[in-house]
Amino acid sequence: MKKPAKVVKRKTAKRPGRPPKKFVKPKAPRKAKETRQPKPKRTDLNKALATWESEKVAPLLAKYPERKKQFLSTSGDEVRRVYAPCHIEGLDYQKDLGCPGQYPYTRGVQPTMYRGKLWTMRQYAGFGDAAESNKRYKYLLAQGQTGLSIAFDLPTQIGYDSDDPMSAGEVGKVGVAIDSLADMEILFDGIPLDKVSTSMTINAPAGVLLAMYIAVAEKQGVKPEALNGTIQNDILKEYIARGTYIFPPKPSMRLITDIFEYCAKQVPKWNTISISGYHIREAGSSATQEVAFTLADGIAYVQAAIDSGMNVDEFASRLSFFFNAHNDLLEEVAKFRAARRIWARIMKERFKAQKASSQMLRFHTQTAGSTLTAQQPDNNIIRVAIQTLAAVLGGTQSLHTNSRDEALALPTEDSVRIALRTQQIVAYESGAADTVDPLAGSYYVEARTNEIEKKAWEYIAKIDKLGGMVKAIEKGYVQKEIQDSAYRYQKDVESQERIVVGVNKFTVKEEAPKNLLKVSQAVQDAQVKRLSEMKSKRDHEAVQKSLEAIRRTAQGKDNLMPLILDAVRQYATLGEICGVLREVFGEYQESVVL
């Protein structure tokens, strides 16, 4: 039981100061660079812009001021009235953009992108027990979804069985409850694991759930090398933003590199980590912070794997990423493009990765849950459509679209279908998927891409200076940066500096929504009963032996994955396995900053 941490009290309310702006300053026309190559055209253009400002804009502003003194993006960066070539001066197509599928991959990781194959439409789902979730997966596949994405309940994510006192009230609520291989067999019943790709949002106990997946596949007669999918396995963002950590950083990083190493040999097509900015953004970060902190997490994982003796090109191509798609359409597109470019540069320049696939940032996207409103929930459909477009124009590899009712409860089947249809409409009707990176060359999008990149490098340098991401988290630096952004944003909403339609403007009187999906207490009761029946049937001695083997290995240095797989095959439970690891590794204590 943790002792509550005391809030550090500050005397004065900190008024959110505006972030620094304008890194790409337009060159004053008179200072045009005669010393460089003579570019009469550019000088003319700068002159023309200055003339336009003084002769056209200024008189108009005198008569009709603009709506706001200053226009800020969702992330708080200043947005100019208009963008022109002078705002992307020095942008070098070959060096900074490259063709699609070419370094630095700004324009996308594949040469043909969605002309070849659309992104994977992957709705995150899971609730109640394994049988109920299995039904939802089959429904989604029948509706044209092309990949599975498993949501686990909180006890599963934190390594507790359903009968643990810590699990009270949480079983089956935000995802499906999985205690042992027996549940996992039901979860994937009738779903051929060599035919689907499966993403599992599981972090601290990722190795255990991956082992269960491998074991279910074995029972279906599917070999590990045929398995396609992703485990989130990103513990650093759990400490930063999401909260489902178990162990302290050091053993957690070891579990992660054990998985990298094991999968490189045994499950070669598996994405061993999904380095996630999604939750960092949901916690209230800016777009720039989302990119910067996610890639800084990525740096920490790559460094840990190299330190454990692996060659960077052995594992780097199996790293994947996960970003948020927010409402600010063009800022988001710039964000995705910047992320690809920075990662390529990190991998090539910092880690000397040789293989092209090691330098490519492939990512999943989910639309921004935090933008959904409980008020007038149908408006969320439109928000999600804009966010979908952002993800697609930004070149995502897969996408989850949120449902309109998610600010209220778990989505109903109808809502999920609309969310999936939103993707299908963008894919098949909007034309956005028919040419690669269509916004490249837009002065605004390129300028914002540059700006996000520049600020992200500054953050990465700062984190390096603090001693790397683990240190930066332990010091509370990253959490504080995010909280400050979140606080600023929410204050702006409350002051109506920012409008959220239906919340602080255009409100209506509404009835409480009906027909919300709820998970009843009966789920926990039934799950606990099933668990105890399963326990009475298994080979008790074999379970104990397998758990002891995990304990010994955890105390040493060998790879834990084969031992975890053995234990899972014996129907050792998630809680038992994590319990042994808790005893050896200890538990993480949050550093509370406010």
Added chain:
Amino acid sequence: MPNKIRILIAKPGLDGHDRGAKYIARALRDAGFEVIYTGLRQTPEAIAAAAVQEDVQWVGLSCLSGAHNSLFPRVVQLLKEKNAPDIKVFGGGVIPADDIPGLKAAGIREIFTPGTSSQQVVDYINSN
């Protein structure tokens, strides 16, 4: 400053969504209250103990995982058992309208759902 209202903001259960809890903690502090924030993953027992130990007048519980029906009433009950029934409890998070009457009947004074401004919470505390 004497007689400042003291408030404990707590995250019961396993839910990791702390953006709202942290925002409200900070906003209440900026509004002049003494605020203590527990951090994540607190049991109802730990929350009730902290409330008594810190001698607060209010406990604000935040839950977005759907476990509010089990966790919120338990905190109220434990405060009673600890002879601190005068500590008032309010809650916030993703809480379906249907659940609110039950929570209020169990002794939670008020439930604030998404879209509530911090000023509304401040006003509520000041007038209760």
